Amino acid sequence: MGLQLPKRVQRVAAGTMLGSSLLLVGSCSAEDKAQAERWAMPATSPATEQAVHIAELWKWAWIALLITGAVVWFLIFFASWRFRRRSEDEIPVQTRYNLPVEVFYTIFPVIMVLVFFFHTVEVQNKILEHDPDPDHVVQVVGQQWSWTFNHSDDPKDLEGPVHYTSGTASKIPTLVLEVDKTTEFKLSSPDVIHSFWIPAFLMKMDVIPGQAGEERNSFQVTPTKVGTFKGKCAELCGTYHSRMLFDVKVVTADEYAAYLAQLEADGFTADAPLLGGSDAVTQANANTNHGGEE
Ligand SMILES: [Cu+2]
Numbered sequence: 001m002g003l004q005l006p007k008r009v010q011r012v013a014a015g016t017m018l019g020s021s022l023l024l025v026g027s028c029s030a031e032d033k034a035q036a037e038r039w040a041m042p043a044t045s046p047a048t049e050q051a052v053h054i055a056e057l058w059k060w061a062w063i064a065l066l067i068t069g070a071v072v073w074f075l076i077f078f079a080s081w082r083f084r085r086r087s088e089d090e091i092p093v094q095t096r097y098n099l100p101v102e103v104f105y106t107i108f109p110v111i112m113v114l115v116f117f118f119h120t121v122e123v124q125n126k127i128l129e130h131d132p133d134p135d136h137v138v139q140v141v142g143q144q145w146s147w148t149f150n151h152s153d154d155p156k157d158l159e160g161p162v163h164y165t166s167g168t169a170s171k172i173p174t175l176v177l178e179v180d181k182t183t184e185f186k187l188s189s190p191d192v193i194h195s196f197w198i199p200a201f202l203m204k205m206d207v208i209p210g211q212a213g214e215e216r217n218s219f220q221v222t223p224t225k226v227g228t229f230k231g232k233c234a235e236l237c238g239t240y241h242s243r244m245l246f247d248v249k250v251v252t253a254d255e256y257a258a259y260l261a262q263l264e265a266d267g268f269t270a271d272a273p274l275l276g277g278s279d280a281v282t283q284a285n286a287n288t289n290h291g292g293e294e
Contacts, residue, residue: 044200044229047250049222050127051202057123058202061116068112127203127219134220135181142187142194142207142233143276145240149175150273151260158186158213162273163263167246174247175231177223178256184220188212190276195235198248200225204234212275223250 028036038045039059046055083092137158139150146167153161167173177183187196187207197204201221211217233244251259263269 041202042199044225044227045202047198047200047223047225047227047229048203049224050220051200053123053126054202057119060119064112064116129220130184130215130218131182131220134184136178136183137186138175138177138183139186139188139212139273139275140175140196140207141274141276142189142196142237142244144191144238145169145233145243147173147175147196147231147233147244147246148274148276149173150270151176151263152273155184159272162270163260164268164270164274165263166274169240169243172243172245172247174249176249176251176256176259177221178253179223179226179250181253181256182220182222184218186213186218188217188275192237193235194233194237194244196231197234198229198231200229200248206235226250226252 034043039055039062041055041058046052085092134155137152137155139152139158139162141148141150146169148164148166150162150164152158153163165173165175185196185205187205188211189207189209191209193209194207195204196207201223203219203221205217205219208217227250229248229250231246231248233241235241237244
């Protein structure tokens with residue numbers, strides 16, 4: 001019994017495998033390599049102070065898993081080579097109930113899960129930390145099927161006057177943020193659950209109806225890179241879910257002030273944040289939208 005290939009065939013097979021895996025490694029493009037170096041995270045990330053913690057957690061999780069993989073692969077190949085069947089008439093020792101091995105493979109995964117859990121909770125607490133005194137507050141409204149961004153004049157007075165911009169069916173809105181300043185996003189939805197996601201920030205949060213103003217439906221970011229990023233809705237929310245895109249522009253302090261002044265000059269000012277629903281401006285401003293590429 002047992003498939004015994006001639007030595008020559010074995011050698012050719014081993015050579016082919018080695019050759020093709022070297023070829024695979026060698027054929028990686030510069031883009032593949034850059035992607036591997038950032039552990040397949042978006043090229044523009046991490047673009048906030050908070051995202052750095054997530055990028056680190058992701059990286060170390062990969063490293064831990066690759067080490068685990070290497071140990072497991074080694075054990076598989078070592079055991080199947082070392083304890084292979086060596087002759088036609090004898091089968092290798094059939095070991096059962098090896099207590100140390102069983103204890104090892106029961107306890108070790110539990111320890112790994114605990115370590116992952118500990119670091120995940122730690123990072124979650126860091127990225128959900130609320131600075132009681134943020135520099136800016138933006139009330140983000142996700143509504144079927146676009147976004148409204150209300151920039152509060154005074155971060156302390158959330159009911160007060162705002163400058164806003166709103167997307168339409170044909171034009172996606174732009175969320176403008178100031179670099180190196182902490183902005184708090186307060187999420188609200190007048191209809192269904194959406195999810196506010198800026199991939200370069202490595203962070204998304206569901207936009208839950210009925211939670212407007214609640215701390216648990218808000219988070220803060222401190223963008224560290226000037227530039228334009230993409231945003232989208234990450235929760236299937238209806239027919240035109242795929243249209244819930246937006247741009248994010250991180251700008252300098254002067255540009256941010258100029259942007260708010262421009263919104264005001266163009267009449268995109270309200271006494272209170274527009275929270276969608278009957279307030280919904282998505283359709284109302286269909287022709288005069290301030291999509292914002294000034
Ligand atoms: Cu949505």
